Amino acid sequence: MRTEGNKRQQLLIAQEMFKESQNLTREHKALILGFMAGARENPYPNREVVTIKLNDRVQEESEGKKVLIETVFEMNYKTGMWRKLQYKRPHQ
Structure with missing residues (x-):
């Protein structure tokens, strides 16, 4: 998704993400909101792509x-x- 989209829609997306995210710190929430709003000052200059874990859960298949x-x-x-991504891994 691009940052130039509807700001209100982006805020709603972020709020929904935060509701289901047990792993986010205040700093990570601020970083995500800033990025979605257009901030491009990278706090990790050695990485072009920054990934923040939102949550994880075990699911029975x-x-x-x-x-x-x-x-x-990401x-x-x-x-x-x-973008918001999901990864599946075998669970012991």
Whole structure:
């Protein structure tokens, strides 16, 4: 998603993300909101793409197998693009 979109819509997206995010600190919330608002001062200059973990949960799949589902917020400081991603991993 691009940062030039509707600011109100972006705020609603961020609020919804924050509701379901048990891992976010105030600093991470501020960083995400700033990025969505157009701030491009990268606090991690050695990385173009910054990923912040939003949450994780264990989910049961077929035949009793469990997976860990991790949701992250990715900010690309070079392109100004951001996206919310989910990764699935086997869970022991």
